[in-house]
Amino acid sequence: MFHPRxxxxxxxxxxxxxxxxxxxxxxxxxxxxxxxxxxFESGGTGTATPAGWSTYSAAGQNSASFTExxxxxxxxxxxxxxxxxxxxxxxxxxxxxxxxxxxLTAWVRSGGGQKxxxxxxxxxxxxxxxxxxxxSSSGWIRIVTSVTVTNNQCTVSVNSDGHAGNWINVDxxxxxxxxxxxxxxxxxxxxxxxxxxxxxxxxxxxxAQADPLAVLRSAGQNHxxxxxxxxxxxxxxxxxxxxxxxxxxxxxGMKLLVDFHYxxxxxxxxxxxxxAAWAGHSYSRLRTDVYDHTYDVLNALKAQGTTADMVQVxxxxxxxxxxxxxxxxxxxxxxxLLNSGYDAVKAVSPATTVALHLAEGGDLxxxxxxxxxxxxxxxxxDVIGLSYYGYWHGSLHDFQTTLDDAAxxxxxxxxxAETAYPFRLDxxxxxxxxxxxxxxxxxxxPATTAGQTAWxxxxxxxxxxxPNGRGLGVFYWESTWTAVTGNGWDPADPASGNGWENQALFxxxxxALPAMEWFRHR
Numbered sequence: 001m002f003h004p005r006x007x008x009x010x011x012x013x014x015x016x017x018x019x020x021x022x023x024x025x026x027x028x029x030x031x032x033x034x035x036x037x038x039x040f041e042s043g044g045t046g047t048a049t050p051a052g053w054s055t056y057s058a059a060g061q062n063s064a065s066f067t068e069x070x071x072x073x074x075x076x077x078x079x080x081x082x083x084x085x086x087x088x089x090x091x092x093x094x095x096x097x098x099x100x101x102x103x104l105t106a107w108v109r110s111g112g113g114q115k116x117x118x119x120x121x122x123x124x125x126x127x128x129x130x131x132x133x134x135x136s137s138s139g140w141i142r143i144v145t146s147v148t149v150t151n152n153q154c155t156v157s158v159n160s161d162g163h164a165g166n167w168i169n170v171d172x173x174x175x176x177x178x179x180x181x182x183x184x185x186x187x188x189x190x191x192x193x194x195x196x197x198x199x200x201x202x203x204x205x206x207x208a209q210a211d212p213l214a215v216l217r218s219a220g221q222n223h224x225x226x227x228x229x230x231x232x233x234x235x236x237x238x239x240x241x242x243x244x245x246x247x248x249x250x251x252x253g254m255k256l257l258v259d260f261h262y263x264x265x266x267x268x269x270x271x272x273x274x275x276a277a278w279a280g281h282s283y284s285r286l287r288t289d290v291y292d293h294t295y296d297v298l299n300a301l302k303a304q305g306t307t308a309d310m311v312q313v314x315x316x317x318x319x320x321x322x323x324x325x326x327x328x329x330x331x332x333x334x335x336x337l338l339n340s341g342y343d344a345v346k347a348v349s350p351a352t353t354v355a356l357h358l359a360e361g362g363d364l365x366x367x368x369x370x371x372x373x374x375x376x377x378x379x380x381x382d383v384i385g386l387s388y389y390g391y392w393h394g395s396l397h398d399f400q401t402t403l404d405d406a407a408x409x410x411x412x413x414x415x416x417a418e419t420a421y422p423f424r425l426d427x428x429x430x431x432x433x434x435x436x437x438x439x440x441x442x443x444x445x446p447a448t449t450a451g452q453t454a455w456x457x458x459x460x461x462x463x464x465x466x467p468n469g470r471g472l473g474v475f476y477w478e479s480t481w482t483a484v485t486g487n488g489w490d491p492a493d494p495a496s497g498n499g500w501e502n503q504a505l506f507x508x509x510x511x512a513l514p515a516m517e518w519f520r521h522r
Contacts, residue, residue: 033096035156038173040067041074050078050090057088064088064160072107072140072171080117080160081167091157094175097149099125101179104147104156105465107140108133109169112444115161117168119143122157125150129522133168134458135444139397140171144465146179146522180464181522184415184473186223186257187216187505191481193245194236198486205512212480215512216505217252220519224249225257225417225475227315228297230275231264233492239297246306255309257475258301259357259417260294260341262314262321265491269318269359272326283325283333287340290322294344298352307349312417313341316359316387318370328373335377342380353382357417361386362394364402371410383472384410385417388459390442391435400462407470414470416463418477420503421455422447423515428483428508431497447502449514456518464522474518479505 036052037043047067049055055062064086071077080088102121110117112135122128124147131145147154158170192212202212213224226245229237242258249256261267264275274281278289294313301308320327326337338356345354356374360366371384384406388399407414425436425447435441445451456476463471481487482504488496507513 032094035092035094035173035175038175039071039074039171040076040078041071043067045069045076053090053092055088055090057086059087061086061088064162065090070169074171077169077171078158079167079169080158080162082162082164084164085162087161089157089159091155093153093155095153097152097154098177099149099152100177102147102149102154102175103178103180104145104173104175105142106144106173107142107171109136109138109140110134110444111137111167113163114166114168115163117160117162117166119145119170120157120159121145121147122155124148124154131461132454132457134396134461135442135454136396137443139395140169141397141400141462142465143461144180146181148179180469180471182460182464182471182473184223184475185221185460185519185521186225186254186473187221187476187479188225188227188259188418189213189216189245189249189478189480190225190227190237190259191478191487193241194234194487195480195482195484198484200482200484200487201510202480202482202506203509203511205514207509207511212506213248213252213254216479216516216519217254219512219516221254221516222519223255223257223309223473223475225259225477227259227261229261229264229491230293231277233264234494236491239300242297243300243304243306246301246308247304250306256301256306257310257312257355258298258308259312259315260297262290262293267314267321268316272317272319272321272323274322278322283336286322286325287336290337290340291344294341295348298345298348302348308345308352310353310355310383311341311345312355312357312385313338313345313381315357317356318358318360318366328370331373331377335374335379338374338379338381354380355383355385355415355417356381357385357387359387360393361388361416362398362402364398364405367402367406368409371406375410381412383413383415385415387418387477388416389419390421390445390455391440396458396462399459400465403463403471404466407466407468412470413472414463414466415472416459416474418475419456419459420477420500421445421452421515422502423449423452423507423513424502426502428501429485429497431488431499433502434499435503449507452503452513452515453517456515457521460518460521476505478503482506482510483508
């Protein structure tokens, strides 16, 4: 991408995180082996303690939890709200459970701004598990929380620690057998070799200088994404550079995604320029070019013991690739080019996963149109990747709708190929940042380290919630692209600047940022 823009002993109550064991309220919850009144339909509106549930507030603010009309699946929903600051928990204690993995699913909305708002599974015999509520003031979002029950019991908990006027809605909770989680927690590190060559340094959060790949791996990153250009003007992101970087990535124990742009420079929805060396080639020759280039890079990776684990055949190919021959104006030809790439990947390594990658991750109709055409034209692929930048690509609700639909409609796993969020708005270099105004931000997510962290956790939670375990994971874009003179956006212009350093995962002091915490997602 580039655009030039998560045995209560006997019958003791569970306590909200951080509350002292004092002034316990009377026990009102009945223990059951199945979740009761998960849709909050029993009791009607205005019920402070819905049937089957209990409410606890250390400060006596139980009234901040209540049911009201406006449910997602039925007439009512659970709401947390107060005109003054509040801290409240609505919970249900389950016993007689079969030990093993269980998952809580809930539909939620939140106006944001709270100190915390989350679902929790606690007192289950293993570590407490939480999922924060994403900020979504209109569309309902499904989130999940998984836990391993080892003591035949568990407490399902909805928690808010809010300022005056903050609110959440929760509805349609289920508690079932099974487990969720993300296989891929990655980032794109394509910029790294050039950054280091021009003096870029990276530090752990302690301030100690370190290999950025080691810092990312230590934080929990398990995949790295690297782009390939055919013959770039600056000599970076080409085959030789990718081979060297792949060795470093695999040495850290991470898996490798290779992202083929089939260009000498950036390829995205606005431009898919053929490599200069392919410029005069016929369509038939272009199919051979795609196969040969893909095979050449991947076979060289295999030969040095760094076989690609996943490959993107094209980058943000909403309009096709290798224009004009591979434009979506000519689907049979685009299909032929994509299948040439697929065949090359599988010829090198049948186990390597082939992805097709689109931008506009909140565009349901556009995504359907593209993949319907791809399927109709016999395009072969294993997984679907979507770029999703919340300041450009629609709401989190739109994103979830599109992601879920793609997984179900095409029966393929899905992942976020690119996402990012700023931790500040000002520039470190002289180049204007692509996102540099408060008006450009997603509501509820400030341009702060906390805002960046929340964004990544919430995007990861939405991917984790894709039904039937089809949410593979997320790649952050672009974790290591800090402001280093000479490592700007234009490979043909050494003087070009970086419009993305405020969205890296290393700060302006080169230290690892708190947002790396998202790599620890389940």
